[in-house]
Amino acid sequence: MKRLLATLALLAGLPIAQAAGFDYQLAPRQIAPATWVLEGAREDFSFANGGRIVNTAFVVTDAGVVVIDSGPSRQYGEQTVAAIGRITDKPVIKVWITHHHPDHFLGNQAFARKTLGALARTITDIESDGKGFNENMYRLVGDAMRDTEVVVPTEALTPGTVDIGGHRFELLALDGHTAGDLAVLDHTTGVLFAGDLVFHERTPTTPHATIARWLKSLDMLEALPFKHIVPGHGPAAADAAPIRQTRDYLKWLDGLLTQSAAAGLDMTEVMRLPLPKIFRQLAVIDAEFPRSVSHLYPAAEEAALNDSSPRRKP
Amino acid sequence: MTALPRAAAFCLALWAAQALADADPLDSARWGDMRSQLFAADATVVFDPRVQVTGPLTAEDPKNVPIAVDATALPGVTEVLVFADFNPITKVLAFRPAAARAELAFRIKLQQSSPVRAAARTADGVWHVGGTWVITTGGGCTVPSTGSASPEWQRRLNEVSGRIWSRPDGNRVRLRIIHPMDTGLAASIPAFYIEQLAITDGQQRVLMEIDAFEPVSENPLFTLDLPSTVTDLASVQITGRDNNGNLVNAWVER
Numbered sequence: 001m002k003r004l005l006a007t008l009a010l011l012a013g014l015p016i017a018q019a020a021g022f023d024y025q026l027a028p029r030q031i032a033p034a035t036w037v038l039e040g041a042r043e044d045f046s047f048a049n050g051g052r053i054v055n056t057a058f059v060v061t062d063a064g065v066v067v068i069d070s071g072p073s074r075q076y077g078e079q080t081v082a083a084i085g086r087i088t089d090k091p092v093i094k095v096w097i098t099h100h101h102p103d104h105f106l107g108n109q110a111f112a113r114k115t116l117g118a119l120a121r122t123i124t125d126i127e128s129d130g131k132g133f134n135e136n137m138y139r140l141v142g143d144a145m146r147d148t149e150v151v152v153p154t155e156a157l158t159p160g161t162v163d164i165g166g167h168r169f170e171l172l173a174l175d176g177h178t179a180g181d182l183a184v185l186d187h188t189t190g191v192l193f194a195g196d197l198v199f200h201e202r203t204p205t206t207p208h209a210t211i212a213r214w215l216k217s218l219d220m221l222e223a224l225p226f227k228h229i230v231p232g233h234g235p236a237a238a239d240a241a242p243i244r245q246t247r248d249y250l251k252w253l254d255g256l257l258t259q260s261a262a263a264g265l266d267m268t269e270v271m272r273l274p275l276p277k278i279f280r281q282l283a284v285i286d287a288e289f290p291r292s293v294s295h296l297y298p299a300a301e302e303a304a305l306n307d308s309s310p311r312r313k314p
Numbered sequence: 315m316t317a318l319p320r321a322a323a324f325c326l327a328l329w330a331a332q333a334l335a336d337a338d339p340l341d342s343a344r345w346g347d348m349r350s351q352l353f354a355a356d357a358t359v360v361f362d363p364r365v366q367v368t369g370p371l372t373a374e375d376p377k378n379v380p381i382a383v384d385a386t387a388l389p390g391v392t393e394v395l396v397f398a399d400f401n402p403i404t405k406v407l408a409f410r411p412a413a414a415r416a417e418l419a420f421r422i423k424l425q426q427s428s429p430v431r432a433a434a435r436t437a438d439g440v441w442h443v444g445g446t447w448v449i450t451t452g453g454g455c456t457v458p459s460t461g462s463a464s465p466e467w468q469r470r471l472n473e474v475s476g477r478i479w480s481r482p483d484g485n486r487v488r489l490r491i492i493h494p495m496d497t498g499l500a501a502s503i504p505a506f507y508i509e510q511l512a513i514t515d516g517q518q519r520v521l522m523e524i525d526a527f528e529p530v531s532e533n534p535l536f537t538l539d540l541p542s543t544v545t546d547l548a549s550v551q552i553t554g555r556d557n558n559g560n561l562v563n564a565w566v567e568r
């Protein structure tokens with residue numbers, strides 16, 4: 001098909017975009033003073049979206065630009081740098097990676113190494129899992145990943161406040177979606193960058209989740225004095241609705257798995273249970289729910305089974 | 315074409331109908347090999363929608379792909395063989411339902427996308443084959459088990475946990491056995507897997523026998539259902555052994 005199009009273009013005397021790469025068509029949307037969001041598709045990874053299912057963001061401070069997450073690929077990172085360049089001349093001085101999932105950090109190559117920071121746990125998890133994630137992303141989204149390599153963040157972030165160019169950022173070291181989840185509250189603008197602790201109108205993902213910890217983290221986020229919230233996936237909001245939606249889903253999921261295991265259901269049966277109407281409205285629930293069953297049901301089963309004895313009880 | 319004798323045309327039509335009935339509904343390039351490797355040349359093997367295999371469309375974890383086989387729509391099933399066309403080791407397990415229903419759920423390792431099939435043999439010797447495709451993006455057979463590196467696991471080898479549930483149509487038994495189920499395909503880790511299991515009731519009556527092979531997942535978990543004709547099921551015994559001769563012997567209570 002590509003060749004056919006190229007031939008047609010040649011015949012028509014049109015320029016051919018040979019090796020032009022994948023165009024993410026990034027159009028930053030300003031949601032608060034000095035704050036822009038690049039909102040991803042509420043989809044699964046695909047060749048069509050090039051892995052752009054994630055939200056990334058940046059804050060233009062007087063001292064330079066602070067970027068939250070670098071996106072799914074080298075080209076995404078490079079196109080983010082270009083999009084920032086259309087808004088400000090200031091250099092990128094910090095890139096904060098919220099957690100070790102591939103769509104959040106594989107754009108790191110586009111940024112100076114010394115700007116890259118993440119929680120210590122995220123750094124070690126990128127070191128151990130990063131290569132495998134990168135290879136899998138090639139399989140899932142194809143050519144958009146071209147020349148993408150894992151770049152491990154250098155600065156280990158610690159919780160607390162940092163003043164940068166007139167903005168007071170609070171870094172929060174949380175967990176539950178993964179073993180290391182960074183959230184960032186910009187006290188100056190009231191914007192909370194929640195990473196994947198919060199999903200909105202898009203089903204949460206759970207490959208490295210600990211639901212009890214995740215729920216604790218959500219309570220801490222909801223108690224923060226924010227005016228806007230940028231979830232890891234799905235639209236930004238001006239209230240706590242995305243936090244509540246994520247909490248409702250996780251509580252329902254956890255309860256369903258516990259009850260199903262106690263009732264003796266097999267994993268294949270749990271994957272086919274009917275879903276409540278409120279959650280059927282979440283994007284990609286049909287794919288994400290069976291995945292979560294695969295991740296989380298074995299622990300629920302183990303808790304529901306009894307230890308055996310070597311002989312029969314009298 | 316007009317010169318074709320009537321008898322020849324009739325034969326051709328018969329042949330075409332037979333070819334259609336023999337066509338693999340899962341359209342797998344490996345079906346011919348499966349047919350010749352797993353079944354005797356003179357055996358009757360037919361595709362039959364009454365043998366249901368349920369699995370996820372895509373396997374999130376190729377080391378633990380949940381599969382349920384249900385041949386209860388077929389009368390008189392004596393044995394069921396489960397296999398995956400594109401696995402490096404195709405045979406997954408076989409079970410003889412005895413007093414249990416002709417259905418079993420378990421988890422398997424898939425090396426790549428593959429049909430997962432069940433062939434149920436009825437009393438007349440005919441094999442009835444059903445199946446489903448499972449898509450995977452990674453390999454599950456050549457990865458070492460988590461158990462093979464852990465001393466904690468060695469202490470608990472062949473430990474059984476389980477439970478019995480009353481259901482409207484009988485009893486359900488779920489059993490989990492601690493075992494690494496190493497395929498022998500990961501570098502320098504020899505094949506080490508449970509070969510045989512028998513589940514019996516308090517009167518030593520056999521409920522089901524299972525022959526497991528390397529592709530069954532680590533720490534195998536089986537779900538089996540018993541008809542309401544099997545009563546007095548306060549506990550079940552599970553006995554068996556792995557390919558190194560280590561024994562399984564445990565009672566699971568309700």
Ligand SMILES: [Zn+2]
Binds near residue numbers: 099101177196205
């Ligand atoms: Zn994530």
